[in-house]
Ligand SMILES: Nc1ncnc2c1ncn2[C@@H]1O[C@H](COP(=O)(O)OP(=O)(O)OP(=O)(O)O)[C@@H](O)[C@H]1O
């Protein structure tokens with residue numbers, strides 16, 4: 001080979017390397033922007049929760065106020081209206097936990113049936129599930145309310161919990177997951193060993209699809225925790241209200257400015273901050289289920 | 301008596317007829333191997349014997365009892381799968397124990413049986429491991445262990461060794477043969493590896509497109525294949541099939557000669573040119589272009605052949621197979 005071709009390849013390789021570096025820098029920049037975008041509201045929330053009501057409106061949103069008022073805000077939050085905040089937290093936690101568990105179990109059972117059994121109408125049912133994924137839950141709230149009113153479940157926590165246990169996206173996820181991650185020969189082997197269908201589901205399927213189930217449980221937990229419209233419409237009694245609806249009533253009160261409402265703003269902000277803590281805790285607790293990866297069930 | 305008797309079995313998936321009409325007897329205590337090309341219905345047949353698939357028509361009897369509609373676990377069978385099908389979240393011990401736990405076998409007996417199976421299969425040190433921490437051969441032993449403790453009257457194997465490398469496959473083959481001698485149970489074994497078929501079987505069933513082409517012991521299949529299909533399917537390298545005008549004039553559509561039954565000699569019948577030679581040390585396989593088409597030749601030792609060489613050869617007397625135009629074996633030229 002001649003020296004010129006050597007130099008040409010050298011230059012080409014160098015150019016390629018610098019192109020790679022440039023695209024890596026671009027990617028990092030883009031991701032940093034996205035990170036900033038996601039963190040800004042959170043930072044605003046954390047900073048604002050440390051301010052007095054006065055500072056909230058007079059100081060820079062992304063800086064501290066003139067005094068550090070977080071502890072006082074927390075005390076005010078818990079004392080307000082005879083401690084109704086904790087009641088709301090408890091309600092939200094109850095609804096979200098039950099809905100998350102329920103959705104995980106239902107979606108796993110339905111996904112298993114759709115993935116591993118042949119029956120008449122299977123494709124139709126799956127098409128309906130897919131269709132349901134497209135419909136936003138909010139659009140279903142009014143018909144759901146009418147249904148609940150007919151079955152006597154309006155102003156009843158079950159009226160929020162039961163609809164939240166239905167997760168079309170969960171059914172879809174679990175079906176796809178099991179179709180690929182659950183070997184048919186495993187189920188056949190269990191049948192030959194004499195396991196009934198229920199035992200197979202409990203002893204073989206459930207342990208192997210745990211990561212998928214946790215995903216569905218988490219999606220439903222967060223979805224229910226953040227749900228505002230459904231509980232707003234279904235629940236009337238104050239003692240049933242979840243955190244979303246509760247904070248909103250305070251917010252309305254604050255805007256009207258009556259009954260010492262103005263002071264409420266810093267309390268609401270602090271309440272909002274406290275209300276995201278359980279979601280973070282749940283995420284951290286369930287994280288370990290994903291560490292094995294979504295193919296934890298496979299041995300190859 | 302735990303023979304398996306299959307009568308007029310038919311299996312159709314939707315509009316697709318996989319097995320048209322199949323009759324088969326598997327004698328008590330035999331090692332029966334099902335062979336055939338991919339997609340010919342071997343697994344489907346085995347799964348119907350196991351009860352994992354329902355036949356469309358026909359009946360299956362195990363040990364004289366009709367089990368056509370019986371649950372898999374009540375047929376007295378066990379099955380070892382190609383993918384091993386071990387439960388990944390259970391230890392080796394728990395995998396072997398699984399069926400007995402479901403059947404609520406007393407703990408002492410379970411432990412005894414697990415220990416026995418582990419002893420037979422050299423798994424003692426692995427009982428507390430998860431399947432993901434085992435080698436392929438060890439996994440296959442666990443799968444076999446799980447089927448031994450069921451005390452099955454009939455063992456079913458679906459290509460159990462096909463995921464293993466060649467050396468391990470050879471070793472496991474010997475272990476399976478020993479297991480059969482030790483347990484004396486009826487075994488039905490699916491494979492498309494014909495070395496496995498020839499070495500393990502006392503009865504080989506050659507299948508093609510859902511039909512049985514021939515049933516027989518390995519040597520009779522090798523020496524007297526009933527059809528052209530069996531002739532080319534059994535034996536490696538494949539039997540040479542020759543169609544020439546003079547054979548057809550004798551009323552024979554095709555003659556078949558195994559590669560080791562061609563003799564090189566100066567006065568040979570056909571002339572040929574060597575295309576490729578594979579030297580394996582103890583023998584050599586030569587691929588030839590001849591006046592009667594492509595031929596394969598097997599020679600002992602290391603012959604001094606190289607591509608481009610010209611040679612002549614003839615079939616050895618008494619080692620020529622004759623087939624009619626339907627591919628069926630016939631006695632010889634009619635004239
Ligand atoms: N559940 C099913 N639905 C439809 N067709 C099927 C089903 N199971 C098997 N088949 C078809 O039946 C035919 C036989 O399949 P089978 O698995 O028995 O073949 P095989 O002889 O075991 O092949 P291989 O050696 O590749 O394992 C194939 O054409 C296959 O596509």
Ligand SMILES: [Mg+2]
Nearest residue numbers: 342343344458
């Ligand atoms: Mg198969």
